[in-house]
Amino acid sequence: MEFKSEQFEDVTVVYVYLKRATLAKAVKFKEFVTELIDRGSNKVIIDLTICEYIDSTFLGAMVSLLKKINSIQGDLRLVYNKEAPSLVFVITRMDKVFKIFDTLDEALDSFGIKRSKPGLDWVN
Numbered sequence: 001m002e003f004k005s006e007q008f009e010d011v012t013v014v015y016v017y018l019k020r021a022t023l024a025k026a027v028k029f030k031e032f033v034t035e036l037i038d039r040g041s042n043k044v045i046i047d048l049t050i051c052e053y054i055d056s057t058f059l060g061a062m063v064s065l066l067k068k069i070n071s072i073q074g075d076l077r078l079v080y081n082k083e084a085p086s087l088v089f090v091i092t093r094m095d096k097v098f099k100i101f102d103t104l105d106e107a108l109d110s111f112g113i114k115r116s117k118p119g120l121d122w123v124n
Contacts, residue, residue, distance in 0.1 A: 001017070002016070002017050002018055002025060002028070002029075003015065003016060003017070003028070003029060003032045003033075004017070005032075005036055008108055008113050008115060009113050010043055010111075011043045011044070011045060011108065011111050011113055012036050012041040012043065012044050012045070013044075013045045013047055013104065013108075014032070014033055014036070014044060014045070014046045014047065015047045015050075016029065016046060016047060016048050016050065016051060017050050018050065018051055019050065019051065019052050019053070020051070020052065020053045020055075021048065021051045021053065021054045021055065021058040022053070022055045022057065022058055023055060023057040023058070025058065026055075026057045026058045026060070026061040027061070029058065029061055030061040030064060030065060033046070033065050034065070034068065037065070037068055037069060037072070037074075041074075042069060042072050042073070042074030042075070043074055043075050043111060044065070044069060044074070044075075044076045044077070045076075045077045045078070045079060045104065045107045045108070045111075046062065046065075046076065046077070046078050046079070047079040047104055047107075048078060048079060048080040049079055049080070049081060049104070051080070054080075054089070056092070059089070059092065059094060062076075062078070062094075062098070063094070063097070066097070066098065075099075075111075076098070076099075077098070077099040077100070077101060077107050077110060077111075078098050078099065078100045078101070078107075079100075079101050079102070079103060079104050079106075079107050080100050080101075081101075081102040081103060
């Protein structure tokens with residue numbers, strides 16, 4: 001499974017378990033998150049901790065999801081803790097569009113949620 005979700009109070013966390021988030025998975029990812037939004041999730045955190053590379057198509061899918069969530073007065077935040085942000089984030093200035101956090105705990109805290117249990121543990 002490349003994508004999983006977990007609920008923390010009224011916030012849905014989507015874990016992206018891909019080393020390379022590219023065109024090949026962008027449509028499936030967008031469909032996965034759109035279904036969560038359509039079922040009522042309007043506060044979403046996308047955890048990209050595992051990702052080493054994000055291409056422009058995958059980034060485009062996240063922009064589309066951000067627009068969808070904004071249209072329902074929701075909020076989408078990212079966890080992406082690379083020391084050197086992905087070049088595609090910098091070139092497109094999307095690092096200024098998304099609220100990006102270094103850890104899931106920081107992102108949850110930005111919604112006023114303290115995690116009482118560890119998140120999903122990705123196992124290869």
